[in-house]
Amino acid sequence: MVTVRTFLVVAATRNWELHQMDVHNAFLHGDLNEEVYMKMPPGFNSMAPGKVCRLRKSLYGLKQAPRCWFAKLVGALKQYGFQQSYSDYSLFTLQRGSLQLNVLVYVDDLIISGNDGDSIKTFKQYLSSCFHMKDLGVLKYFLGLEVARSSIGIFLCQRKYALDIISEVGLLGGKPIGSPLDPNHRLSLATGTLLSDPECYRRLVGRLIYLSVTRPDLSYSVHILAQFMQNPRQDHWDAALRVVHYLKGNPGQGILLRADCDLQLYGWCDFDWASCPLTRRSLTGWFIQLGNSPISRKTKKQHTVSRSSAEAEYRSMASTLCELQWLKGLLKCLGIVHSRPMKVYCDSQAALHIAANPVFHERTKHIEVDCHFVRDAILRNILVTSYVPTYAQLADIFTKALGKQQIDYFLGKLGARNPYAPP
Structure with missing residues (x-):
């Protein structure tokens, strides 16, 4: 996608x-x-019993x-x-x-x-x-993506798909909610009763995963809910229904791929340190724009435990660089060559110093060598890092559950639009 x-x-x-x-x-x-054989189809009268067909x-x-x-x-x-x-x-x-x-x-x-x-x-x-x-x-x-084009750009949404999800769970008459997930949720520590039929939960979360293709505001919620597919509990089902209530308020929301684009890559990376109460692993979130159009994003738990918040942010920056380099090669195939360095915005001063300064000390000696290719990219002028305040960090929406006011602010910056909403 x-x-x-x-x-x-x-x-x-x-x-x-x-x-x-x-x-x-x-x-x-x-x-x-390959040499493949099949049985005679039902109703086919073969002249030689016991024979098979070779495809x-x-x-x-x-x-x-x-x-x-x-x-x-x-x-x-x-x-x-x-x-x-x-x-x-x-x-x-x-x-x-x-x-x-x-x-x-x-x-x-x-x-x-x-x-x-x-x-x-x-x-x-x-x-x-x-x-x-x-x-x-x-x-x-x-x-399943509805494509509408105008002089402004191309608008992508999944309004019909979202309405089908709301209808399937019987919440077409439900009350809309301003945020998809409770900011103070503790779903990883839920101890409610196990669902007697987990198939309905798996189906709903699976459909929400595909809906997040054009809904960046669902990335974090879907990431959390998808962790409980094996043994979902009543608390998890209630949280999934809350996401559907949130959809009820804006089923036609999508993303706008703008025509007035400079075709330059910009990355935003963020983290949530030791956010998982069970494994103490941090959460990586990054968001990439081509000009002012959203093209890539990720919410993913890190593979290892980070000993400091600076290390967690540095790992997030390394993941963002991997995606940026891949996108640079993809754009080259489409005839777009990037002569200028790609810019990454980060809200951790410590991580920016680790990336820029080749200093070996106690805070960096345990970081894997493969993460330091960020520093090499900066030295080769492939990447430029910039500090951005936490309140303006666009990737913040991919690492934690936010309130309605914060979600509305970030969605405007992420290129999300809802043409069906009243002016």
């Missing part, structure tokens, strides 16, 4: 056309290389089918002149002089963008000659 958002931001900024195509019975197009083509249900189909599609795209990206194997780019075409693949759904409408039309005809394709025209609905 990070690639999808980045792909759309570039198309919006450069005013490229966006089209969508679908493949009919995609897995039936794949060529099967010459892939079928739905085979483990090899997705890989066979993708290999077939890659061959067709490369034959046309596309190059496969090493940053994301589902991205294909074509550059011939001033012409540029980009294709993003998700199983049997394709998004096509480019700077020449006639070339896009010719490419569509080529795909139709190779496979049984369905031309869906201008991109409007992709993998």
Whole structure:
């Protein structure tokens, strides 16, 4: 989904056309290389009892089918002149002089963008000659994402999906709540009764995970709730219902990928030191913008226990740099080269000093060597770090439960919009 958002931001900024195509019975197009046999289908009268069929083509249900189909599609795209990206194997780019075409693949759904409408039309005809394709025209609905485009940019939301979640749990008439999670929650230490049917909890949290694609305000809540999939308790179910009540107040909220974008990468990293009461591991949260458009974010528990808050923030900065470097390579495939260093905002002065000063002392000698590649990136002028006050740290919403006033402030900064709300 990070690639999808980045792909759309570039198309919006450069005013490229966006089209969508679908493949009919995609897995039936794949060529099967392995020797696979199947029983006779029911109702088939064989002349020779005891015989089986040898498959010459892939079928739905085979483990090899997705890989066979993708290999077939890659061959067709490369034959046309596309190059496969090493940053994301589902991205294909074509550059011939001033012409540029980009294709993003998700199983049997394709998004096509480019700077020449006639070339896009010719490419569509080529795909139709190779496979049984369905031309869906201008991109409007992709993998449950509702896409609306204007001169301002591209707006992504999942309003229908959110309303389906609210309806499924029977809260269409419920009262909206201003925040998705209680700021003083102690869900990790909950001792309530176990749910008799945990399947409903798992289904709800699973749907909330996908809804968070266009809802940055749900990232922290979903991260917390997803930790109790194995043995959810009544307290966890009540907390999940609170998230649905929160959705009730703004089901049409989404993110705006702006057209007036400078195509420069900006990162925001934050942490919550020893936030897990069971493992004492810290929580990493980072948020990355391409210009002023949100493209990537993460809320994740750190792998090891940090002995100081400075160490936890430094680890968070290292994770942010990993994502920034990957995004830099992805953008290069789309024809965007970053000559200027990427900027990362951090609210920990101690972590900034560790990154900038090669001083070995008691606070840094236990930090793993791989984290110090932040310092190398600064020395090579790939990265520039800047201090930002805690109240203006955009990644703060990904590391802790906040109140309504703070959530509303951060959502305005994160590029979240709700066109369905009254003015």
